[in-house]
Amino acid sequence: MDNRYIENVIKEIKPLLDEQGFKANEENVFENDAKIIKVDYDETRQMFVLLSSLKEEGKEAEYKELTAWLFDDSQNAKDAEAVGIDFADTLRKELGIKVNRVTKTAEIELPTANKVGGTDVMSLTKKMLDIFPPLKAEYKNHMATYGNFLYLEFYGEFVIKDLKKMFKDGTQNQISKLYKVLKEVYIKGDKESINLVVAILAAAAYEDNDITERIKDMFKEDKHFKDSFENFLPVLSKNKKLKALLIKE
Secondary structure, eight states: OOSTTHHHHHHHHHHHHHHTTOEEEETTEEEOSSEEEEEEEETTTTEEEEEEEEOOTTSOOOOEEEEEEEOOTTOOHHHHHHHHHHHHHHHHHHHTOOOOOSSOGGGOOOOOOOTTSOBOHHHHHHHHHHHSTTHHHHHHHHHHHHSSOOHHHHIIIIIHHHHHHHHHHOOHHHHHHHHHHHHHHHHHBOHHHHHHHHHHHHHHHTTOHHHHHHHHHHTTTOHHHHHHHHHHHHHHHHOHHHHHHHOOO
């Protein structure tokens, strides 16, 4: 894969770099008085990587990897922008910059259903916020902080915890209502929302046999959905980046 989307990644971190006095030194490399920041694409791993090095006079830069994001030929410019947003968040932490909320949470609208009748990530999120109403405040805080919906981070930080609690302590009626929502997304959703549904169930079940069995029981009359869930469990274990986003210690 070539680096045709690397500019989309850099576009998301460039305002932060400018703010911190970083100047372009060479292609995709930026430096200020103290640090050097580099964005690269690792062909072998098929990952965008964000690298940092201390700036020392007379010494060649020794980079450390701050974060990496899987990115293959199936992804596009929009996906690259999401990588850049994640890199910007990582860079703020590396530089010790406190994130200021960009707007008042009261001004932020909650997600709505897809107006054309399909199901996408925002439609799924609306349904999940309806199931777990306290997360509506967390959604607004997330949007106020980042200005964009980093849905993997949001689901990993908040939704997975509530899913685990429901599968541990929820009634059969509650789980049936949840299944009805997830099933609709699985049937009618776009690729992104279908993948997200399967991924969050796998994350909720990760290394928890009781939850795994309860999810399988939820799928007792839905072999296709159950197979997708079971097939994804080992994938989640191997995908370090996705696991880090969805499974919080």
